[in-house]
Amino acid sequence: xxxxxxxxxxxxxxxxxxxxxxxxxxxxxxxxxxxxxxxxxxxxxxxxxxxxxxxxxxxxxxxxxxxxxxxxxxxxxxxxxxxxxxxxxxxxxxxxxxxxxxxxxxxxxxxxxxxxxxxxxxxxxxxxxxxxxxxxxxxxxxxxxxxxxxxxxxxxxxxxxxxxxxxxxxxxxxxxxxxxxxxxxxxxxxxxxxxxxxxxxxxxxxxxxxxxxxxxxxxxxxxxx
Numbered sequence: 001x002x003x004x005x006x007x008x009x010x011x012x013x014x015x016x017x018x019x020x021x022x023x024x025x026x027x028x029x030x031x032x033x034x035x036x037x038x039x040x041x042x043x044x045x046x047x048x049x050x051x052x053x054x055x056x057x058x059x060x061x062x063x064x065x066x067x068x069x070x071x072x073x074x075x076x077x078x079x080x081x082x083x084x085x086x087x088x089x090x091x092x093x094x095x096x097x098x099x100x101x102x103x104x105x106x107x108x109x110x111x112x113x114x115x116x117x118x119x120x121x122x123x124x125x126x127x128x129x130x131x132x133x134x135x136x137x138x139x140x141x142x143x144x145x146x147x148x149x150x151x152x153x154x155x156x157x158x159x160x161x162x163x164x165x166x167x168x169x170x171x172x173x174x175x176x177x178x179x180x181x182x183x184x185x186x187x188x189x190x191x192x193x194x195x196x197x198x199x200x201x202x203x204x205x206x207x208x209x210x211x212x213x214x215x216x217x218x219x220x221x222x223x224x225x
Contacts, residue, residue, distance in 0.1 A: 001215040003166055004140065004173060007125075009215045010057050012050075012162065012180045014142060019122055020060055025067035025129075025144030026179035028104070029084035034072055035183070046182040047084050051091055054180075064095045065120060067144040067177065068102025068129030077111050085112065102129040102145065130176070130196040140173045146196045147179035147186030150208055150224060160185040163218075167206035169198050178211060190221065 001009045008015045014023040032044040058064075070088075071081045089097070099108070101116045109116055119128040119136060128134050130143025148165050151158040162178035162185055176199060179186050187195065189203060204222035209215055218224065 001209065001217065003164060003175060003209060007140070007175070009164060009209055009211070011053055012178055012211055013054075013057050014164075014175065014177065015057075015061070016122065016125065020062040021065060021122065022057055022061045022063070023065045023067055023127060023142060023177070024054070024057075024180050025177045026069040026102070026147055026181060027066070027088070028069055028072040028179065028181040029088065030072040030078045030081035031181055031183055033078050033080040042183060044080070047080075050180055050182050051087060054088075054091060058092075058095070062096060064092050064097050065127055066097065066099045067127055067142070068100050068131070069104040069144065069179075070099060070102070070108065072104060075107060077107070100127060100129055103131040126172075130198055133197045138172060140175065141169055141198065142175045142177065143196055143198050144177045144179070146176050146189070146194060146199055147181075147184070148176050149178065149186035149188050150210065150218070150221075151188040151191055152224065158188075158191075160188055161210045161212055162186055163189075163211060164209040165189065165199075165203065165206045165221075166209070167203065169201075174198055190224065 003009050006017050099116045124139040126138035126141045130145035148163050149160045150163045151160045165176040206221045208218040210218050
């Protein structure tokens with residue numbers, strides 16, 4: 001589904017058509033192991049499931065941009081982070097891979113032989129993790145960090161779905177991405193405190209695109225209360 005000119009939603013990623021570039025965000029490799037260590041007994045299947053979905057997202061892709069929070073732990077590398085990161089880069093072999101710094105990534109340059117950028121600008125598009133405001137300006141800003149989700153209410157029950165949000169930040173088109181971590185839906189942007197400073201605003205006019213078995217355009221946030 002086209003979310004903006006030249007930008008298509010491809011599962012949990014965004015595909016820049018002319019640039020043949022796929023953007024994914026907030027994989028949080030190692031999250032399942034971290035939960036297990038805290039006593040939360042979830043099966044370690046979610047990263048594997050995302051990798052299978054990622055393989056289907058790579059058609060006609062030359063460049064993959066990982067928009068922050070590649071791994072979960074702030075310090076050190078757990079065994080599952082080593083294994084998961086190694087598997088990810090094997091899946092992306094042959095692609096030009098660009099990693100943008102997220103708030104969970106301070107140790108990455110010291111443990112992996114990769115260059116991490118503070119942001120990336122591709123023509124009119126600025127790609128930034130979204131945990132801090134940048135002075136850089138662009139017609140279109142794409143952020144992660146928020147792990148966007150929306151809670152849909154039916155009776156007394158609220159079910160959360162991963163989603164993309166599209167609205168404005170000052171004079172720019174702003175697109176906020178969901179997390180690629182499948183172990184959790186993310187932050188309900190209607191009912192929860194928002195994390196990204198780009199989203200510290202009234203979201204009523206933002207458009208919602210829910211990712212489920214396919215992508216659904218759900219109208220504006222104000223219509224979902």
